[in-house]
Each structure stands twice: as C-alpha cells, then as structure tokens.
Amino acid sequence: MDKWRIGIDIGGAFTDLYAIHLKTGESVWSKVESTPPNYEIGVLNGIEELENVNVYVRDAIQIIHGQTVVINTIITRTGSRVGFITTEGFDTIEIQRANRRDIFNFRYSKPKPFVSRSLTRWVKERIDVDGSIYIPLSESEVKEAVRSLLRSDVESIAIGFINSYINPIHETKARELAEEVFREEGKSKNYVTISSDLSREWREYERFNTAILNAYVQPAFVNYIEKLEEILKKKGFRGTFYITLSSGGVVTSEYAKKYPITTIEGGPIAGIMGGVRLASLLNIKNIIVIDGGSTTTKAGIAKDLIPKVHTEYWIEQDEWNAGYPLRVPTLDIHEIGLGGTSIIYLDELGNLRVGPQAAGARPGPACYGIGGNKPTLTDAYVVLGYLNPNYLLGGKLKIDSKKAVEVVSQLAKSLNLDYCKLAHAAIILANDYAANLIRQISIKRGYDPREFTLIAHGGSGPMFAPFIAKELKIPLILVPSIPSGVFNAWGMIGLNIRHEVIQTNILRVEENDRFVEIVNNVFSEIRKSIINMFKSENIDPESVETSGYLDMRYEGQAHTLKVESPSTEITLKDVREIKERFHQVHYNEYGFKLPDSNIEIVSFHLVGVHKVSPPGIERIAQKGTIKNAFLEEREIYVDGREIRTPVYKKELLPPQITLNGPLIIEGDTSTVIVPKDFKILHDVYGNILMKPEA
Helix, strand or coil, X not given: CCCEEEEEEECCCEEEEEEEECCCCCEEEEEEECCCCCHHHHHHHHHHHXXXXXXXXXXXXXXXXXXXXXHXXXXXXXXXXXXXXXXXXXXXXXXXXXCCXXXXXXXXXXXXXXCCHHHEEEECCEECCCCCEEEXXXXXXXXXXXXXXXXXXXXXXXXXXXXXXXXXXXXXXXXXXXXXXXXXXXXXXXXXXXXXXXXXXXXXXXXXXXXXXXXXXXXXXXXXXXXXXXXXXXXXXXXXXXXXXXXXXXXXXXXXXXXXXXXXXXHHHHXXXXXXXXXXXXXXXXXXXXXXXXXXXEEEEXXXXXXXXXXXXXXXXXXXXXXXXXXXXXXXEEEECCCCXXXXXXXXXCCEEEEEEECCCCCCXXXXXXXXXXXXXXXXXXXXXXXXXXXXXXXXXXXXXXXHHHHHHHHHHCCCCXXXXXXXXXXXXXXXXXXXXXXXXXXXXXCCHHHCEEEEECCCHHHHHHHHHHHXXXXXXXXXXXXXXXXXXXXXXXXCEEEEEEEEEEEECCCXXXXXXXXXXXXXXXXXXXXHHHXXXXXXXXXXEEEEEEEEEEXXXXXXXXXXXXXXXXXXXXXHHXXXXXXXXXXXXXXXXXXXXXXXXEEEEEEEEECCCCCCCCCCCCCCCHHHHEEEEEEEEECCEEEEEEEEEHHHCCCCEEEECCEEEECCCCEEEECCCEEEEECCCCCEEEEECC
C-alpha cells in the first residue's frame, strides 16, 4: 500500500483535496465545486479528479476531513426535531441567563431555544452540590418521557440534569434507559446525548445548550459521514478516517459521530494550524492568519505561535444578539460574511453593501456563467482586471467577463455611477471589512498588528492582504507556497490526534501538601479518561503527551482565566509558579493584579495529544527566468484610472526573485495583488513575502 495522507476541506463554493505521499513527499491537489446540501457528491468529484493523476484513496493510510455540515445545519435551522429531558422543577433552557452583555441594547431579544418547551420533559432526580444523590432517579419517569417524545416525532434526545458535571451517574443511567426505549420502539439509530459527556464544567445553561445542539445536528451529521464512508469504502479505502476538531486536532469519525458539535469550526482551524507550522519553518514569531474564502473570511492570531483555545464558543453572537453558548474547546477565530461570492447590493437606505449574502456555489457569480444574475465581489475583480477575464483555477473555470460587466453596470446605473467606479467602491468596502476583522482580533485584544506577520490564504485572502497591511501598518505579508485555495486541506494533514477533558472542581490555591495532593489526584483521574479515549482508537497510551491548564480567578470573581500548569503532577514549588502565572495573566487581560487576594481554581483542563509527523515544505528547484513567468500586461483600474500592469504566473516564478509593484501574480487557486508601493520576494520555498517599499 502506498502511504498517501489526504486532507479534504468543504467550503461554501468549493471542495478542496490535498494529498501527500508519506515516503516521497509528492503532493497533489484538487479543487471542485461544492454540492450543497449533498456535500458528499462534491467530495466524490474531487476524489475522481485525484484518480485522474493516479492518486487513489485505496492507497491512503489516512483521510482527514474538515466539514461545514455542523455549522450550516445550525445556521440554516435544518437540524432534527429534538426533545429535552431535565430535572423536575428547572426551566434552564427557557430562562437562559439573567444578565445582559449590553444593558443599553434596545434591540435585544432572548435567543429562541433549539428545543421547544412542548418537547421538554421533567423527571424526578437531583444530584446535590457535593455530588451526592439527594433525590434518586425515577427510571419509570425517564422511560415514559422518552416514549412521550418519540410519540411527538422526536428524532434525537438531549438529557441534562442539575449538577451532573460533578456526578454524571443519573445522566448515564438515563441514557441507558432512553436507548432501551429507542430499541423497543424499533428505532434503527439511538440519538441520545447527555450533557456530562460533552462538558464537565459548571454553568447549566451553557452545558445543556451544548447537549441540545449536539442532538440537533447529530442525525444530519451522521447521515453525511456515513454516506461519505460508504463512498470511501467502495473506492477501496481501508485506512483511518479522521474529522478535524474545533480545538486544532483530529478525532476518528466514530468519535465525531457521537459528538459532532466538537467539530463545529473544524475546517477554518486547519488554516491557523497550518500557518503556525509554516511560520515556524521561516522563524516568524507572531502571526495573524486570514482565510478569504468564497462566502466567508476567517482570521485568527497566534502570538509566539501559540493560538488561543477557548472552552466557551458562541454561535450567532453579534452586537445585537446574545447568541447560543457552546462548551466545546475552540481555537480563537473570528468570521465575517465576506468572500468571493459575496453579493454587492444597495441596502434600504441606498448605501452600497458587500455581503453577508452570497451567491455560493450555485448560482455563483455572474461571471461563472451558471445562472448568477447578481453582482458579486468576484465580478467586481473581473471588471477591474484584477482577475483573469478568461479563466480561473488554471483554466478549469471559464470566466464570462461580459456578464460581470453587465450585472455590475445594472447596479451602477441606480447610483448614476460608471460601472468601474462602482466595482472599485465595492472592493474598497470589502477591504475595509477585512481590515476591521483583523482589528477585532488584534487591536481590540491589546495586540499591536505592527508586531505581526499577516499570512494570507484562500481564494481572496491574498487580494485583501496588501490593503489590510497598509491600513494597519503590518510590516510583512506571507502568501504560502502551498496553493492558497487549498491551504486548509494541506493544514489538516499535519494535525495531531487530540482529546481533552475539562472538569469543574472549585479549589482554593494553598501552598501545602494537601492542595498538591488534590490537584494531582484530579489530573490523574482526568488523564485516565483521556487515555481510555485513545485506547478505544487503538493508539498506544505511551505515545500520548498530556498538558494541563487551570481555569482560575480571584475569590469572588464570576469569570475565570486559563493558566497553563507547569506540570500535571505538581510540587509545592509549582504552586508558587501557578500563582505568579495567574497574577501575570490577569494583569495582561485586565491591566491590574491583586497579589494579596485569595485565588481559586474553578476547572481543570487536560489535553492529550498523539503527535503526527507533519508534511514538510520542499525548496523549489531553480528553473526558468522571470521572462518565463511573464504572462501579459493587463489594463487594471486603480484609483479612477486604468494602468497597464504586468501579470506573472506564480508557479513559474524562479526562487529568490524580487519584484516591485504594481503587478499581479496569478496562481492556480488564487491571485495576489501587489500595489504600487509594495515589493515582493519569491523565496526558496515558493512563498511570496510582500512588504511596503518604505
């Protein structure tokens, strides 16, 4: 068996595949149209393209997949009909949180729960705050609750009991009873989620909502993955099928089918982790990664090449809406509705807007010629000459520039503008949106973007990048040697297999042997559960590396800060180090510290990692000259006038060549715009390093 490792990433308009041969380092990629809602068809098309160049999934040892099924199912409200079973006397999902993030938000409305009150059932049981059983579980009530929900055509059930984070015995028993009823009723699949399996942290609303959303997306996710597994099986795949996690690792498809909510942002995080790996190779310390896709633009930050992982993630949260909380570890990334297929339009006040509505894969931008009749950002780039007016994707995607001019002109007439001026205004607006996204993750968090390198990938990321850098005075832009449009799929191939557990156990920090013993016992128990997860996936426990974190606060505070523990088996000396680390993290976050105040540990967080050898990046061979890479001179519209600009083919650029803007570099999957006041270096690995001339 040849040892190929294949990454598969599904986006709003395109599905990307990237394959690397583990022995030779040979790499092959494919980019095809996404096929929502039947995404597996797009994956199959991509696999068939790989087969055309003799890369077969039957020869793959691993397939790593990042998907958008989970987040799209939630956003489009196309999940299953969910029932919820909880403790008698509690109405947590309806009450939610009493506090409001913004008391002056007069447009605030409470989020509508994903499970209706009519599909909520209450049963007798109660775990006390110390984990003891206060009221035993009524097994008969659980069974009747499940039967009642199934009679109401519920497809999936979530179970969340009070204080189950500290003792899940009642939830575990309720799941067994629910699965028994599913079988009695002749159901082929038992979709039952308990909150303590997903989170062992306190805060009931967040934990229950996580369980409900897992139940909401599980049937659709399992259906998709099983279809994909069937396709891979027919193609002869006998390796391991992994799904990317939101936390920056991967798990087996069997684990993901049980807990699909943990994969909610599995696609975009691969770009962040790939950026970290690339920056490490080039000895770059601080990075901001921007992924400009077809429907959305994502960005993340990694100071000292360490991306932040949050254990609380919010869906659909914005300045007006509280959103929905999830207790799942997720890399700190932000996303806006901006991409190549974002629609350009006038709002109700007649102001020009770009996105978040998008044409997606179908009907797509007008210039694709497959039915799109609204102007998009891609059409604007084609109109102004930034994109090749004849084809994209190395000739695979034909472009009809006349249709792009037609739809942009129609909108321009309503503003009495020349169509080039309107397209230019739309691009400036999109650049502003992208720059503001970077502000949100850097300046707003206390980071100075002038101290970072901007890694730009995706189809539109390298087009936004110079304008973001100019606006925020970012000194260096890096466009990867890996084709930008399939960078996420490449990033997936190097992700480690990862499991983590977070458990609430409130404990005052004290410098004595008893405290050290309790901390080490908690970490030891958590490590056992993580090791069992790896054993179930046939991974040698000896190969698993663990690292510990502590969610801490000053006594009396409501919220915590995450602090890395010096060890998962601490000493008295480590206790002093933990306290100092917390004081410093608190100072960095809030600008002050209280060295004389008591400190509490609220939750223990343990991460287990089985490391995978990441793919290397090869130096490019010396070949050709700059003349071989030159394609043409094209009229480009810039600042109200057209200028003739040289266009080069990225894949033909020789290494260690320096060029001054303005110019355009066309790659097989993306286009790089180099403005007049920038210069680029095409380095020995094929990366483009762009910086202002000054």
